[in-house]
Amino acid sequence: MKSLIFLRKDKTDLPKGHLSHYILLIMTITLFIFIFGICIGSFLNVCIYRMPAGESIVTPRSHCPKCNQLIAWYDNLPLLSYIILRGKCRHCKEPFSIRYFLVELLTGICFLLIHWVFKGVSPASIIYTILAAGLIVVTFIDLDHLIIPDEISLSGIVFGLLVAGFLTFFPYLGGGFIIENGTILTYPMGKYIPLVNSFLGVLFGGGILLLIGVIAKAILKKDAMGGGDVKLLAMVGAFIGWQLVILTLMIASLIGSVIGSIQLMMLKRKDHSTELTGHYIPFGPYLALASFISLLWGNALIEWYLSLLSQGMVPPANGGMLP
Numbered sequence: 664m665k666s667l668i669f670l671r672k673d674k675t676d677l678p679k680g681h682l683s684h685y686i687l688l689i690m691t692i693t694l695f696i697f698i699f700g701i702c703i704g705s706f707l708n709v710c711i712y713r714m715p716a717g718e719s720i721v722t723p724r725s726h727c728p729k730c731n732q733l734i735a736w737y738d739n740l741p742l743l744s745y746i747i748l749r750g751k752c753r754h755c756k757e758p759f760s761i762r763y764f765l766v767e768l769l770t771g772i773c774f775l776l777i778h779w780v781f782k783g784v785s786p787a788s789i790i791y792t793i794l795a796a797g798l799i800v801v802t803f804i805d806l807d808h809l810i811i812p813d814e815i816s817l818s819g820i821v822f823g824l825l826v827a828g829f830l831t832f833f834p835y836l837g838g839g840f841i842i843e844n845g846t847i848l849t850y851p852m853g854k855y856i857p858l859v860n861s862f863l864g865v866l867f868g869g870g871i872l873l874l875i876g877v878i879a880k881a882i883l884k885k886d887a888m889g890g891g892d893v894k895l896l897a898m899v900g901a902f903i904g905w906q907l908v909i910l911t912l913m914i915a916s917l918i919g920s921v922i923g924s925i926q927l928m929m930l931k932r933k934d935h936s937t938e939l940t941g942h943y944i945p946f947g948p949y950l951a952l953a954s955f956i957s958l959l960w961g962n963a964l965i966e967w968y969l970s971l972l973s974q975g976m977v978p979p980a981n982g983g984m985l986p
């Protein structure tokens with residue numbers, strides 16, 4: 664934080680009228696980021712439905728899948744149109760999936776969370792919103808089709824490495840402002856992972872999953888890990904670095920095993936023939952969710968865990984036995 668240039672030291676320094684201006688400014692920025700998020704979410708819906716079919720995400724304009732009528736711009740407003748039209752086509756009343764609405768809302772919330780945790784707008788927070796958008800698309804395509812498009816994972820790896828390299832060699836382009844304790848602070852240098860860490864992130868993210876896949880295949884004699892998952896975690900590593908990508912894998916496995924066991928229990932209850940061996944649960948959505956958690960709170964989680972270790976509250980790996 665040494666590189667911070669303090670514009671205002673403390674909000675209590677401000678004359679009274681300025682505080683309400685400050686709150687107004689924060690509210691405006693927050694609203695702007697949310698509206699921007701739901702608009703991007705509307706575009707992500709298009710990506711989710713068209714990318715697996717190999718269709719263009721730019722043309723043609725959206726139309727109703729049943730009556731083929733073009734959807735006018737005023738019927739295509741994120742969140743609002745769905746509420747006004749009650750989720751139905753204006754012309755033929757064909758109901759649209761609630762998922763359009765949910766993806767828009769989710770994107771808006773993710774964008775807000777990023778700007779809240781990283782406290783403001785900076786090249787880093789903008790890069791993370793791009794990552795979040797990619798993760799949302801991957802999540803829903805993987806849920807629908809059990810695939811993770813290379814267009815996202817491979818180009819994500821290249822993009823992640825490029826921005827890390829760019830901000831490493833031109834750190835002054837990474838500056839921005841943050842909002843902390845009622846104060847707007849600008850900082851001239853980027854707070855982003857260095858290129859080396861981005862590269863190690865790709866290596867660790869992809870490498871560990873690849874290794875697990877190879878070992879599992881040798882034991883189970885069938886493909887256990889999708890190549891899409893390997894490329895996805897490599898992509899995430901390019902954005903968040905090797906430490907957080909390892910944490911991502913741990914969190915994803917934890918979420919995956921909890922949700923997986925719940926699903927198995929529900930399947931067992933429904934179907935006593937327990938034909939579960941062929942049941943494939945996509946791992947991509949867990950990886951995506953875990954990446955987002957690591958991105959936002961990973962460093963805090965690691966710090967908290969290390970502080971527990973140093974206080975001796977977590978028993979050492981040998982169960983506290985003396986050697």
Ligand SMILES: [Zn+2]
Nearest residue numbers: 727730752755
């Ligand atoms: Zn229609």
